[in-house]
Amino acid sequence: xxxxxxxxxxxxxxxxxxxxxxxxxxxxxxxxxxxxxxxxxxxxxxxxxxxxxxxxxxxxxxxxxxxxxxxxxxxxxxxxxxxxxxxxxxxxxxxxxxxxxxxxxxxxxxxxxxxxxxxxxxxxxxxxxxxxxxxxxxxxxxxxxxxxxxxxxxxxxxxxxxxxxxxxxxxxxxxxxxxxxxxxxxxxxxxxxxxxxxxxxxxxxxxxxxxxxxxxxxxxxxxxxx
Numbered sequence: 001x002x003x004x005x006x007x008x009x010x011x012x013x014x015x016x017x018x019x020x021x022x023x024x025x026x027x028x029x030x031x032x033x034x035x036x037x038x039x040x041x042x043x044x045x046x047x048x049x050x051x052x053x054x055x056x057x058x059x060x061x062x063x064x065x066x067x068x069x070x071x072x073x074x075x076x077x078x079x080x081x082x083x084x085x086x087x088x089x090x091x092x093x094x095x096x097x098x099x100x101x102x103x104x105x106x107x108x109x110x111x112x113x114x115x116x117x118x119x120x121x122x123x124x125x126x127x128x129x130x131x132x133x134x135x136x137x138x139x140x141x142x143x144x145x146x147x148x149x150x151x152x153x154x155x156x157x158x159x160x161x162x163x164x165x166x167x168x169x170x171x172x173x174x175x176x177x178x179x180x181x182x183x184x185x186x187x188x189x190x191x192x193x194x195x196x197x198x199x200x201x202x203x204x205x206x207x208x209x210x211x212x213x214x215x216x217x218x219x220x221x222x223x224x225x226x
Contacts, residue, residue: 045174047173052172059138059139059140060199064199065222066219066220066221067222067224068222070224070225071226072225076102080106081107084107087128087161091109092126093111093112093114093122093123093129093130093151094113094130095130095149095150113151120154123154124158126160127159127161128160129163129217131151132145132150133166134182135181135182136166136170136222136224137174138171139173140175141198142175142198143164143196144182144194144195146195147191147192147193150195157217161219161221162220163220163221163222164223165225167224169226200216
């Protein structure tokens with residue numbers, strides 16, 4: 001008579017013979033007569049780049065994040081300047097990067113490079129924080145930032161508004177592709193922090209009433225070039 005341990009391992013070996021689908025995809029059966037498919041755990045991320053962009057736009061809208069699509073970097077700078085004027089920002093902190101510096105240069109209000117001179121109180125008093133990102137997950141509408149792409153650990157959290165500037169090529173269909181992109185970019189020299197940002201900060205702990213900006217920025221804008 002076999003013991004419980006032997007039975008468990010036997011079942012594991014048997015299960016491993018059948019390749020499981022990715023969590024966000026429907027299960028595919030080997031028999032063409034079988035039409036039953038497993039319910040996907042996560043939404044689809046799109047088969048093509050354009051599909052992924054459409055799904056991303058839908059997900060960001062559901063999350064109450066704002067997507068601003070522009071054709072080029074000049075348009076991105078113009079859109080950012082208009083956003084700052086509309087919101088009446090007085091102080092903007094930004095991550096020093098080739099994508100962010102041209103945008104910061106268009107501002108008429110105070111703008112400072114946060115990762116060059118870190119100041120917690122100054123960050124908390126900033127109206128907005130401008131960063132880049134590692135990638136954007138269409139599947140969930142999540143933006144993957146790191147300590148290198150977002151000017152440290154605080155710039156994407158402490159200001160009242162978070163603005164992300166990114167290229168359309170950084171949009172990937174799912175979580176696996178996002179992590180693979182980070183691995184390909186950094187290799188063994190990974191950033192000390194990786195964080196998925198899924199919409200503005202929110203909580204529903206108090207009487208199940210949704211409150212934005214409870215633990216971080218209450219507004220999230222994604223300026224997508226291309």
